[in-house]
Amino acid sequence: RTELERRFIAGRERPFCVVCDRPFFSDPKLAVAVIVYQQGQIVLQRRAIEPGIGLWSFPSGFVERGETVEEAAIREVREETGLEVQIEQLVGLYSRRGHPVVLAVYQARVIRGELRTSEESSAVAWFALDDLPPLAFPHDSLIIRDWQQKLSRN
Numbered sequence: 001r002t003e004l005e006r007r008f009i010a011g012r013e014r015p016f017c018v019v020c021d022r023p024f025f026s027d028p029k030l031a032v033a034v035i036v037y038q039q040g041q042i043v044l045q046r047r048a049i050e051p052g053i054g055l056w057s058f059p060s061g062f063v064e065r066g067e068t069v070e071e072a073a074i075r076e077v078r079e080e081t082g083l084e085v086q087i088e089q090l091v092g093l094y095s096r097r098g099h100p101v102v103l104a105v106y107q108a109r110v111i112r113g114e115l116r117t118s119e120e121s122s123a124v125a126w127f128a129l130d131d132l133p134p135l136a137f138p139h140d141s142l143i144i145r146d147w148q149q150k151l152s153r154n
Helices: 070-079 138-153
Strands: 003-011 012-017 029-038 041-045 060-061 084-092 102-111 123-128
Touching: 029 070, 029 084, 029 138, 041 070, 060 070, 070 084, 070 102, 070 123, 084 138, 102 138
Parallel strands: 029 102
Antiparallel strands: 003 012, 029 041, 029 060, 041 123, 084 102
């Protein structure tokens, strides 16, 4: 393990690896969330893990090395809900200053499968948009609002 020193590079102080002779970049992680939509309802899962344990959220997770963002979205839905989906559109990209995650949100439709729980969820269910349970993350409401605006334009 190499210690990093601080150097002034490209107008700002950055960590620098003296062994590699280059700046060290602590890049953000890319995650996906999927709005699975069918007949006026969306799929949510009750989280069995932190953060947000016990609250409801979209099927979501991190993109793994070697897969596309869309492949990660499809995989996360399959792993967390048992549903096979087809991506229909990108809803948006979400990030917050100081938070190390960039979230890509997609809308998808069900191709086949039946709802089931996973290690990460204690329940999975369909919810009407006007009867949503308490959501796990502050950005979930923003995502739903953005998605509904996108739907109304189409």
